[in-house]
Amino acid sequence: xxxxARRKFGALSLAPLLGGWIGCDAPNTEHLERELIVFxxxxxxxxxxxxxxxxxxxxxxVRVAFNFAGTGELKAxxxxxxxxxxxxxxxxxHTEALVRAGICQGLVVFARNEPCMIVPxxxxxxxxxxxxxxxxxRIVVGAPEVPIGRYTDQILExxxxxxxxxxxxxxxxxxxxxxLNVKQVLAKVSLGEADAGVVYRTDALLAQNRVRILNIPAxxxxxxxxxxxxxxxxxxxxxxxxWVALIRSRAGQxxxxxxxxxxxxxxxx
Amino acid sequence: xxxxxxxxxxxxFALGTLAALLLTFLVIPMGCxxxxxxxxxxxxxxxxxxxxxxxxxxxxxxxxxxxxxxSLGTPxxxxxxxxxxxxxxxxxxxxxxxxxxxxxxxxxxxxxxFGKRGPFSNWFSPEGGSLALTTSAVVLxxxxxxxxxxxxxxxAAFRRIDASLLIVAxxxxxxxxxxxxxxxxxxxxxxxxxxxILCFARxxxxxxxxxMFAGNLxxxxxTLPLAIYTAMESDLRxxxxxxxxxxxxxxxxFFGVRFSERRSHTSLxxxx
Amino acid sequence: MNGPGDLNFSVRTPLGTLxxxxxxxxxxxxxxxxxxxxxxxxxxxxxxxxxxLPVREGxxxxxxxxxxxxxxGIDCPTELRRIGYVPxxxxxxxHLTVRQNFEFAVRCSPVLATRLERREQVEAVLHDLKLSSxxxxxxxxxxxxxxxxxxLGRALVSRPRALLLDEPLAALDAQARHEVxxxxxxxxxxxxxxxxxxxxxxxxxxxxxKRVAVIEAGSCSRSLTWAELCQAPVSRFVSEFVGRER
Numbered sequence: 170x171x172x173x174a175r176r177k178f179g180a181l182s183l184a185p186l187l188g189g190w191i192g193c194d195a196p197n198t199e200h201l202e203r204e205l206i207v208f209x210x211x212x213x214x215x216x217x218x219x220x221x222x223x224x225x226x227x228x229x230x231v232r233v234a235f236n237f238a239g240t241g242e243l244k245a246x247x248x249x250x251x252x253x254x255x256x257x258x259x260x261x262x263h264t265e266a267l268v269r270a271g272i273c274q275g276l277v278v279f280a281r282n283e284p285c286m287i288v289p290x291x292x293x294x295x296x297x298x299x300x301x302x303x304x305x306x307r308i309v310v311g312a313p314e315v316p317i318g319r320y321t322d323q324i325l326e327x328x329x330x331x332x333x334x335x336x337x338x339x340x341x342x343x344x345x346x347x348x349l350n351v352k353q354v355l356a357k358v359s360l361g362e363a364d365a366g367v368v369y370r371t372d373a374l375l376a377q378n379r380v381r382i383l384n385i386p387a388x389x390x391x392x393x394x395x396x397x398x399x400x401x402x403x404x405x406x407x408x409x410x411x412w413v414a415l416i417r418s419r420a421g422q423x424x425x426x427x428x429x430x431x432x433x434x435x436x437x438x
Numbered sequence: 439x440x441x442x443x444x445x446x447x448x449x450x451f452a453l454g455t456l457a458a459l460l461l462t463f464l465v466i467p468m469g470c471x472x473x474x475x476x477x478x479x480x481x482x483x484x485x486x487x488x489x490x491x492x493x494x495x496x497x498x499x500x501x502x503x504x505x506x507x508x509s510l511g512t513p514x515x516x517x518x519x520x521x522x523x524x525x526x527x528x529x530x531x532x533x534x535x536x537x538x539x540x541x542x543x544x545x546x547x548x549x550x551x552f553g554k555r556g557p558f559s560n561w562f563s564p565e566g567g568s569l570a571l572t573t574s575a576v577v578l579x580x581x582x583x584x585x586x587x588x589x590x591x592x593x594a595a596f597r598r599i600d601a602s603l604l605i606v607a608x609x610x611x612x613x614x615x616x617x618x619x620x621x622x623x624x625x626x627x628x629x630x631x632x633x634x635i636l637c638f639a640r641x642x643x644x645x646x647x648x649x650m651f652a653g654n655l656x657x658x659x660x661t662l663p664l665a666i667y668t669a670m671e672s673d674l675r676x677x678x679x680x681x682x683x684x685x686x687x688x689x690x691x692f693f694g695v696r697f698s699e700r701r702s703h704t705s706l707x708x709x710x
Numbered sequence: 711m712n713g714p715g716d717l718n719f720s721v722r723t724p725l726g727t728l729x730x731x732x733x734x735x736x737x738x739x740x741x742x743x744x745x746x747x748x749x750x751x752x753x754x755x756x757x758x759x760x761x762x763l764p765v766r767e768g769x770x771x772x773x774x775x776x777x778x779x780x781x782x783g784i785d786c787p788t789e790l791r792r793i794g795y796v797p798x799x800x801x802x803x804x805h806l807t808v809r810q811n812f813e814f815a816v817r818c819s820p821v822l823a824t825r826l827e828r829r830e831q832v833e834a835v836l837h838d839l840k841l842s843s844x845x846x847x848x849x850x851x852x853x854x855x856x857x858x859x860x861x862l863g864r865a866l867v868s869r870p871r872a873l874l875l876d877e878p879l880a881a882l883d884a885q886a887r888h889e890v891x892x893x894x895x896x897x898x899x900x901x902x903x904x905x906x907x908x909x910x911x912x913x914x915x916x917x918x919x920k921r922v923a924v925i926e927a928g929s930c931s932r933s934l935t936w937a938e939l940c941q942a943p944v945s946r947f948v949s950e951f952v953g954r955e956r
Contacts (some may be wrong), residue, residue: 241672
C-alpha cells in the first residue's frame, strides 16, 4: 500500500515539471513543419485562405495558421503577446500605431475595399438604392470602433453634406445594432433580422445567394485601405516577407481582384 | 521525527502545493487587472462615454432577468423536488442543459426561435416581427443562460427539506400554496438566495448570447461586457477600467448578499 | 361494532419486499399501541392511514365517514382527512415559534372558522400542554420533552378526529421518557380520540395503550390487551418483547 502511494506521489510531482517542459516555446525547427502565423481582419478570411493554398504550394514544409478577428482586437492581442509573423488590417490607423510602437515594420497598402449597402433577398426588400436607406425599419452597421463602422460613418457624413434633408440622422435613428465585426453585420442582414446594412463588397459577394448588393454612389463612398506589416519579433521573418511578396505579386493581386477587392493606389481618396 | 510523521508532513505539503497552484492561477489575472491600472486611468475610464449607459443597462436587465427566473423558477424547482419520477428527471436534465450550451450557441438558438425566420414571427407583427436586436432580447438571453444556476440551487435546497415536515403540513390541511409559501420557501431560503446571486452574476456577465441575439447598440442593448469588448477595439485602457468596474459591481453584490445570507442561516441552525 | 368516533381500517398494499396487510379497529377510549420488529411496516402503516402512502386495496373509516374505499373509488386526500400526526422526529417548523407552529395548524384547518375561535383554541392547547411560557420560543430552542409536547399540541389544535404517534418517546433520554410517558398516558385519556401509537418499547406498550397490536412481516389482524399478550405469546418476537419489560 505504501509503495503504491509513494509511486503515485512521485508521478504527481513530476507532472508539473513535464507540463512546464512541454508548454515551453520549443523552437520551430524541432517540428517537422514550420508555421507561419498570420493575424488578419475578418474580411480577409476567404481570400487569405485561398492564398494560403498557393503559399503552401510554393513552400511545402510550411503550414499557414490564421487568427481572424476585428482589426482592433488583433492589435490589442499583438500588443500583449509575442506570437505572430504578419499583421493585415482593414485600415491604416491600427497598423500605423503598431509600427509606431515598434511591434510592426514595413507597412504596405496591398488592397482596397469598397463598402456597399446590402438588403436581404428574402423577404423581398422594398429598398432599391442607397438613397432609400432611411426608409428601412431596422439597420445594422459596424461599430465606430471598427474600420467598417468608421467608414460607414464617413459615408453618411458625406451623403449628408451632399443630400441634406438630415440624411445622416434619419439613418442613424433606424440603426438597431452596431456590430464589432463585418461578418456579424452580414449575418444579421442575411437572416433578415435587419432590413439593410453596410459591409465590404467582398463580403457581400460571398453571400450573393442571401443578400442583394446596392451600390453606394461614388461621391459619398470611401475606400477601405488594407495594410500589411510584418512583426519585428516574428519567428519566421523570411516566411513573413515571402507572404507579403506573394500578396504584392501579379498572381496575388489577381486573386484579390477575383474576390472583389480593388487594387491599392498611391493617392488617398 | 518519526517516519510516519515525516510522510504525513510531505503529503500535506503536496496537497497544499496543488491547491496553491490553482489558487495562484485564479488570483493573478484579477490582480493584474486591478493593479495594472492607475487610479487616474481608472476614473478616466469610468467617465468613458460607453461606461454609464452600459452599466445602467446591465444592472436593470440583469435585475429583470433575475425577477423572471426567480418568480417562474421557484415553482418549477419546487414541483421537480416533489416528484421523483422519470419524467421529472428528464425535465430536470432539460432545464439544466443551458449550463453546458456555449453562449454563442444559445444566442443562435434564440435567434432561430424568436427571430424573423422563427415560428413566432407572425405573432410579433403581421408582416413578420422579431424579438432580435431589442432590449427584450437582452433580458431573454440573460434568462436563458442564467436560469439553470438558480434552478440547480433551488432544487437542492428544496430537496434538503425534511419529508416529514411536508407530510405533517399536509395532514394539518395545508393547501399547496400554503405549503409552498409558508414552509418550502422559508426553509429553502438561504439556498434560494445563493442561487439568485449566481443567477444575477451570470446574467450580468453574459456576452456571447446577447451579442448574437440582441446586438450591440449603446443604451439599448450594449451591456457592460459588450462595452468592454467594444472598447477593446479602440482603447485597451478604457476596456481595463470598465472591466474593473464590472468586477467591483459583481464583488460588491456577492459579498453583500453573502453577508445577509449568513445572518439568516445562523438563525435556522439545528433545523436538521 | 363501530362506535361514533372509532377508527376502523383494513389496508393491503405492497411495501418493498413485503406486503402490508393490517386490519384493526381502534376505539376512541382505547389507544392502540402497535409494536413489531424493525422494518415490519409500522411507520408505513401510519403513512398509509394518513394518505401519504398509496394503498392498493383497502378501506379506512372514522365513525361513519369513509376516508378510503378502493372498491368504490373513494380516496380522501391527506389535507382533508383531519388525522393528527406526530412523526418520529417531531417535524416542528424550525423557522416558527411554538405559537406560530400552532397558528399554522389552525390557519389550515377546515374546521375553525373565525379568528376568535382560532386564537382561543391556540391558547387552550398551549395551556393544556403547559407550553404557555414557551409560546414565543423558536421551535429549535426546546428540549426533547418540550418538542414532543409542541408536536402533540400542533397535531391536536385543529381538532382532528384521530391521532397517530410514531415512536413518541424514542428521541428522549431515559429520565424524560419516564416522565413524559406518564404525562402522555394521562393526557390521552382526556382526549377521547382514537389513537394509534407506534413503539418499540415494551414500557410504552404497557402504559400508553389499552390494547396492543403486533405487526410482523407486514401483517397483523387483531389487537390484544397486554395481559392477553403476555399469557400466550404467539411468536418469538412477542415472547422476547414481553420478557424485556423488566
